[in-house]
Amino acid sequence: MVEALERDYTTAPITPQERLMVEYVVQLTKDATKIGKSDHAKLRAEGFDDQAILQITLIASWFNYINRVADALGVGREP
Numbered sequence: 001m002v003e004a005l006e007r008d009y010t011t012a013p014i015t016p017q018e019r020l021m022v023e024y025v026v027q028l029t030k031d032a033t034k035i036g037k038s039d040h041a042k043l044r045a046e047g048f049d050d051q052a053i054l055q056i057t058l059i060a061s062w063f064n065y066i067n068r069v070a071d072a073l074g075v076g077r078e079p
Helices: 002-008 016-034 037-045 050-073
Strands: none
Touching: 016 037, 016 050, 037 050
16 A cells, blocks of 8 residues: 555555545645635535645644644765
8 A cells, every 4th residue: 555655545445535635735845825715615615624625734744733843954965
């Protein structure tokens, strides 16, 4: 499953709900300013409540933040 997601999440064997969540996270990572009420409405229509949307947003944002901090400090790179 992980390999399929890494290769191409759009063809990975995941549910429509999971695919929508991943698409939301990808957009959040690329440009969060393009996320709007319609994106949240799509998530709600697929069964996510406001708490789930908040959790998805917080977790993805936290990972983005931590990765950028690590990149900026050279964590994990050769000296």
